[in-house]
Amino acid sequence: MARKNGLRAGEVRRSALFTLPMALLAVLLVALPLIYVLGTSLVESGQSFSFGAAFTLDNYRRLLRADYLMVFLGSLKLAFLTTLVSLLVGYPFAYCMARAGRKLKSLLMMLVIIPFWTSALVRIYGWKILLQANGPVNAVLRGLGLIEKNIKFLGSYGSVLLAMVYCMISFMILPCHSAVDKLDLTLVEAARDLGSKPWRAFLDVTLPLTMPGILAGCVLVFVPSVGMFYLSDIMGGGLVLVGNLIRDQLLKVRDWNTGSAMSMVLIVITAGIYLIYRRSGGDDLGVF
């Protein structure tokens, strides 16, 4: 029987050896820092985490203040709206893209992916230029005679939402596109053949069958949206989100323990959404 396992044992040993550097990295630079944050959130304010320290839930209790809760709720609301708008704009885009010709499709794919990988910071900066009081958008509107005085776009809730959608929409388009792309077109044709109107066929066939893509897109947009922080800074208007709150705890108030507690709550929200998604049969969210 030793012989039987000889081959496989060699393979397992090799796999283990190959995986080792990544496993080490994952433990030292992913697990350990996060455990440290968890620890910090559990010791008294002003203390750093050590194994002897007395544990307390004070930092978490402190989060129950009404204004903090409003910030969390506000962040969730913004994330929800971002997801909704991304879906409404992104799905039709993904649909049209998937139904385009082969050559055009790969071109479109590339055009969608490139901004996806470029600095969000720089792209948001572009919006700031566009929307500023004496910027191009106001100039065009004035030129068309639609407005007389410049509109102050920056700082409005709408401008933050716009910037959020702008940053996140690729995450919606890509999974939706691959879902529509995989969809067997003959199914839609069969529905049409059986007498469905195009709209009906879409609702009865296309939509349910591309639902996995839609769900994946929603999770991929919603999760980072909750933690986004520098966007509202740049767009102005003083909208405070969880991210801003955590940053201020760290850098202004210098209360690392409360900041850590907030981070843990953020991680739990994020992980919770992801887990619910996976439990309800969602696909693995990798690179598409």
Next chain:
Amino acid sequence: MVCKRKRKIFSPIYLTLVLIILYLPILMVVIYSFNSGRTIGAWQGFTTGWYTRLFHNALMADALKNSLILAVLSAGFAGVIGTLGAIGLAHHRLRASGFIESLATLPMMIPELVLGMAYLALFTAVGVKLGMGALIATHTTFCVPYVFINVKSRLIGMDPAIEEAARDLGASPMRVLRDITLPLIMPSVISGMMLAVAMSLDDVVISFFVTSAETTTLPLKVYTGLRSGGTPEINALSTLMLAAIFIFVALSQLLRARSDRKLYASK
């Protein structure tokens, strides 16, 4: 066939419209880097002066050098670590493979802010010196998933019989790795590493936390510049960054498309 015609018109218009909105802000940054005004405000005339200024700025040169070193080294490390990990985990031979995989790809899922603060807290507590070393370690960590996922999906998509055929023809496992597996996954490794370079060149949040006063990177410069309102010089800098990232991403996409065409042609 009214509907068909309607869609034929709607589809290109909609696609174009969204793409314009997608690219317009990027274009603005580029255009305004040639604005002769001192602020990002109204357009005042064309100049390339900001680029000249940028190139004569020693601090900027330093930031550029740091960013490039950081990007190349972390992408390189991530390339090796992620590829080995993907080969090790692709066939689920290890009991802990699911756990290691989730942990290693976690940086993609959790907010950068949380990760950044966690690094700062841990490094200070353990006494790790902030600066280039810490930057390389953390950038490698968040670059690994891009290489790992890219390579693993290629490995999973590969017909296992190809590697078996090489064994069958007399190649040892290491020989199979060298002759068959590595050449076949190389395009994914390289495209993953290019994405990693782009991610590293792009990162503000984590760098912000783990860098030292002496070490600054281009995105950090952009960030501080933006927070103080933004100047055409920052536009010029952003444009250069955009150009670098565009090139990397475009190359990575082209490479992938080409290798796909070569290996999976005749469909």
Next chain:
Amino acid sequence: MEEVLLSLRHISKNFGEGDVLSDVSIDVHKGEFVTLLGASGCGKTTTLRIVSGLETPDAGEVILNGQDMTGWPPERRPVNTVFQSYALFPHMNVEKNVAYGLKVRGVDKCAQAARVAEMLELVQMSEYAKRMPAQLSGGQRQRIAIARALAPQPQLLLLDEPLGALDLQLRRQMQIELKRLQKKLGITFIYITHDQEEAINMSDRIAVMRGGRFEQLGTPEEIYDHPATRYVAQFIGRSTLLEGTVRSVDDSLAVIGNENGRFTVDSAHANLRPGERCEICVRTERMRAGRAPVGGFDLPATVRETRYAGGSVLTYAVLADGTEVVAEGEERMSDAPQAGETVYMHWNPAQASVIGGASHGA
């Protein structure tokens, strides 16, 4: 008999969800063409992988040329495989693919080139030497896969459904070519297929597999004419199975009766005794439907329908207890019995067989 090249002895394999192979044994002779035939999941591919070394058995031995190589890794075994998916290396051209097995064995460049040329010649692919696999058609890839596996001069060639992905016409052509190739080179083949016709046309011996066991091992003729089990009888060819009790045995002709009537079978192989229960198998092309009973037979049936099958007429009928029988006749459609008519089934007793008869008698 000839020299034994490969023996599998009591091979068992379990992947954790029940046995994939249980106690499989076979001796394969030098130069023989042995086919493992069975439905998907019967363990034929696992058997092949155990021979090639890509899988290790949980128990049992793989012996090649008298040497136990059970624990050897695939690269040490003088055995090569033609994979179902061909598994050509997509990043190497045809020439490099064929040369690979020689290259890893350290054969020098000149000898490599000569052998590759020879192999490509053999499979008539010489002009494609510089092509990439992606530029070849399915049939061409197939030839390259065979050339690649033959290049290192294996003592045994394993072929895992090599023709499965080809269309029917190309398949027939390749069957003939493969068989010719095997005869010419004198290499031992172990061939997997789920196509019984392919197995019967090509093999020296067939092992019918089911549920990880050999159901029957024998020449195509033995398997076709004397199926050892119900499964083999039904899996190979079209046939009717009839059960009954032996009424009398005379001069190796056994008369068997059941509620439907009475029929006769050659019991030379089966050694039947009166009073015994048995089951017999009649191939459809040997079953006849006559308008009057024939001596030794009294098996009336009601015709359901008749169908022209190109050159012959198939008569579908039911016996008294509802058993369906199919007979093939050479009549034209106009001569064929009508639906509802009563016909009498009969056959040449020597061409029907008692299931399990061979083992029964032995």
